[in-house]
Amino acid sequence: MGKVLVLNQDYSALSVCTVPKAFLLVYMNKAEMLAESPNDFLRTVSSEYPSPIVIRLNHYINLPYRGVVMSRHNIFKRDGNRCQYCGTHDHLTLDHVIPKSKGGKTSWDNLATACKRCNSRKGDHTPEEVDMPLRQRPFRPSFLMFIRDFSGLADETWLPYLGSKERSR
Structure with missing residues (x-):
């Protein structure tokens, strides 16, 4: 049902x-x-x-x-279960767009889905520093939108x- x-x-x-x-x-x-x-x-x-x-x-x-709980699963859903750098569906993980070492927070607006390859390639840099543009900027979805x-x-x-x-x- x-x-x-x-x-x-x-x-x-x-x-x-x-x-x-x-x-x-x-x-x-x-x-x-x-x-x-x-x-x-x-x-x-x-x-x-x-x-x-x-x-x-x-x-x-x-x-x-009423907001949407920030979790790994919900961030993957928001990003369509695809890497926000290359678009693959394989070996997904989370990436801090602005690295924690550079003041990036663990938040809806700073977490993006990334494959292990892209996450490793980006490393401790911002997307702009390594010329890896995001397909969409991370955002906090509303309850209705979710x-x-x-x-x-x-x-x-x-x-x-x-x-x-x-x-x-």
Whole structure:
């Protein structure tokens, strides 16, 4: 079974959950189903229910700022699992764009996916010093951007609720 986009009462994206969890929220009148799968159904012995794709909570949930956790896995996702110098998918690691020895921080804005070969070639230098331009500058993705563009979970039905694909950096 797939994943379900959960919206807050104000239609802002809140999270992603499993189909059974979303169905339970709808069944218990804690959420309403905004989109359902035309092909998938939840079946009991005597009934058949549509499988939710997007649900909206009936009561507003106040959450503090929600960001994406900076992890090796999430940086690889952001960078499309390819080296930001040569474009290969093989032997990936993380590179500090500005080396730590030159004051570079371990942050979304300074970490990029690099293959072992490029990381070794760049060494303790900046990309400009060794003429190795980045395919894209590292950036911190927003929660919505991460669900929409990098998580691999987004269903076409979710897109109207996640906003346009224009990336604001």
